[in-house]
C-alpha cells in the first residue's frame with residue numbers, strides 16, 4: 321500500500337488561515353486536505369462524523385492503543401470538579417469526557433453533552449457507562465460556534481478533540497467563555513505536535529501508513545482516518561492555543577503535554593469579575 325499524502329506540519333501562516341478563515345481572502349478553508357468554501361465546512365464535518373459514528377469508540381481505542389482513555393481521565397481530573405457542578409461537554413460526541421465528569425459531580429451535578437451530530441450522541445447514549453450515569457448526563461443538539469445556551473450558567477466547560485473541527489475555532493472558545501459562570505473552569509483536550517523530531521517522524525509514518533490501513537480494514541474507510549491525521553497537522557501548536565485562550569479572556573491558562581505532545585490539555589478560568 322502506498323503512503324497516503326502527508327501534508328506535513330503546517331507553518332504559522334497556514335495554521336492561522338485554518339484557525340480563522342477570514343484571514344484568507346479567498347473565503348476558503350480546510351477540512352483535512354480538502355480546500356473548500358468556509359460555509360461548506362460544517363456540512364463536511366457533519367458528514368464525516370455521520371460516517372464514523374458507529375465505529376467511533378472502537379476505532380479510537382484501536383488507533384490509540386487505548387491511551388485516549390488515560391488522556392481523557394487525566395483531562396477531567398485537571399478540572400477540579402466538585403459535587404453539584406454543572407458541566408458542559410462541547411463537541412461531546414459519544415460522551416467519554418461526560419462520563420468521567422459525571423463520576424465526579426455527585427447525584428446533584430449535571431453534564432450536558434453538546435454536539436451538532438445526532439449519530440455521535442446516539443452512539444454514546446446506548447453505551448452502558450453512559451446509561452449507568454444517565455440521570456446526570458443530558459444531550460443537546462446544536463452548533464458549538466453559536467450555542468443555544470444562556471450566559472454565565474456552567475461551573476465548567478470542556479472540549480475534547482472537537483475544537484479542531486470548527487470552522488471558526490476562536491468563536492467556539494468565545495462561546496465556552498460566554499456560557500461559563502465567572503470563576504468557571506475551561507478545559508481543552510486536543511491533538512498537538514510531538515516535541516521530539518524523531519518521534520514525530522515515527523508518528524507521521526504511523527498516521528499516514530498504518531492508520532488509514534487499519535481504518536480501511538476495520539471501518540471500511542481509509543479516507544476518514546487520513547483526514548483525522550491531516551487536520552492534526554494543520555492545527556495550532558500548544559503555545560498558540562494558549563495565546564488564543566488568553567486572548568479569549570481566560571486567565572491562568574496553562575497546558576500539559578501528553579505522550580510527547582501527541583495531545584495537550586489546556587486549562588483556564590473565566591475571571592471572577594468580567
Ligand SMILES: C[S@@+](CC[C@H](N)C(=O)[O-])C[C@H]1O[C@@H](n2cnc3c(N)ncnc32)[C@H](O)[C@@H]1O
Pocket residue numbers: 362365366369410411412413414415416417434435436437440462463464465479480481482485486487
Ligand atoms: C472527534 S469527535 C470528539 C468526541 C468526544 N469529545 C471525544 O473526545 O471522543 C468531534 C465531535 O465534534 C463534533 N463537532 C464538530 N463540529 C461541531 C460544531 N460546529 N458544533 C458542535 N459539534 C461539533 C462532531 O460532531 C463530533 O462529535
